[in-house]
Amino acid sequence: MAQNLFDLVVKNGDVVADSIVRKLDIGVKDGKIVALSPEITDRADKIIESEWKMIFPGFIDPHTHMDIPIKETRSADDFTSGSIAAAFGGVTTILDFTVQDKGESLDHALQRRLDAAAGKSHVDFGMHINVTDCPDRHLERIPKLIQRGFSSFKTFSTYREAGMMATLSQFREILRQVDSHGGILMLHAEENEIIERLTKKYVSEGCFDPIYHARSRPPEAEAKAIEQAARIAGELNARLYIVHLSSRAGLESALNARRQGVKIYLETCPQYLLLTEDSYRKKNGHYYIASPPLRRQEDCEALWQALADGHIDTVGTDHCPFTVSQKDIGHGHFYQTPNGLPGVETLFPLLYTYGVVQGRISISRMVHILSKNSASIFGISDRKGEIAIGKDADLVIWNPAIDSEISTDKLHGAADWSPYDQKPIAGKIEHVILRGKSLIENGKFVGTSPAGQLLLT
Incomplete structure (x- = not known):
């Protein structure tokens, strides 16, 4: 069986890249962004549909x-x-x-x-x-x-x-x-x-x-x-x-x-x-x-x-x-x-x-x-900082249509209070991707063992 060209494709999102917002598909292979196109038709191991969502760099x-x-x-x-x-x-x-x-x-x-x-x-x-x-x-x-x-x-x-x-x-x-x-x-x-x-x-x-x-x-x-x-x-x-x-x-x-x-x-x-x-x-x-x-x-x-x-x-x-x-x-x-x-x-x-x-x-x-x-x-722009071919596939998928609110009991750090408690938020994070692997899916943490890497300059 032929291997899929991409590990991941994020489709139909409004991608914030090159200082503008464009509807693009993002192709990911081996943790890197390898394709940015109005339409990617090649097969992928995983597809995330992101129509009406905004895609930001991590x-x-x-x-x-x-x-x-x-x-x-x-x-x-x-x-x-x-x-x-x-x-x-x-x-x-x-x-x-x-x-x-x-x-x-x-x-x-x-x-x-x-x-x-x-x-x-x-x-x-x-x-x-x-x-x-x-x-x-x-x-x-x-x-x-x-x-x-x-x-x-x-x-x-x-x-x-x-x-x-x-x-x-x-x-x-x-x-x-x-x-x-x-x-x-x-x-x-x-x-x-x-x-x-x-x-x-x-x-x-x-x-x-x-x-x-x-x-x-x-x-x-x-x-x-x-x-x-x-x-x-x-x-x-x-x-x-x-x-x-x-x-x-x-x-x-x-x-x-x-x-x-x-x-x-x-x-x-x-x-x-x-x-x-x-x-x-x-x-x-x-x-x-x-x-x-x-x-x-x-x-x-x-x-x-x-x-x-x-x-x-x-x-x-x-x-x-x-x-x-x-x-x-x-x-x-x-x-x-x-x-x-x-x-x-x-x-x-x-x-x-x-x-x-x-x-x-x-x-x-x-x-x-x-x-x-x-x-x-800080000397990591070869890997981080923008959605561009060759950069790490660090992506944030944001739904601007779902209003939310900061609530201390729904935050995930160790502090039991927040200075921003009850502040309204105009949107919601749905997916977060680190080097092509999902950390957050549909608002839930799906990371397994910690995969964060030390960044050297």
């Missing part, structure tokens, strides 16, 4: 934190539960982070994280390397790590008391090492002196309520850190990636640097587009504590406009979930509450509903923000 979350230690607990999702949640949200690639202990080499920290992820992820994953302990003997390993295929690194301009902060001189050397060897450096940009001073002030005055999390980490802390880092990046002519941009002030600092020729990439998160500091005034306001903090409505609007204008390159989630009991560890005090929010499962539905459907961004822009740009910036 989404990339460039910023997740699975199973990391924070304030004497750990983020609630490990790579198994977190990757299942990702799959239900159409995210077929996550980029996570190492955690470097004091005195630990970058190589050892990386191996610990790879061991934690090995055989557990249902989606493909990459690993950014946190640099939080900065003696020369550690920084000298950066070129070798880039040669191994780990080309993205991250530093912090705050968390001095936790031993994570890079001084400006250390930041300069890390950036020089990373950029000169073809890597890219990411920065958590909040100016430490401002935060420490205000935190001590509010705590000494007995101001413990969640709103003081926002007051102790004001927009000017973000803006100043970006300004300082961008100045160094400009002097070195180096690329710099700002994670979780949260404020109009921070945005203006970054755009000013761009106007001066600095090569700076910007990431924001759904929480900074859709939530405001009013959440901190709720009865459960401490649940919403994450860093940077939620801002004001005018900051949300500025970030939406920057997305539409192409000034912000990516949207990640900073997925770092905690259960209610974990959030309660700090007794509601802003400075003792584990920082982080769940988000990987709701990333795409929120951006589609509140971005595309509400007319804030185009559908093409959304695909660039959620797939193509991250693939390009």
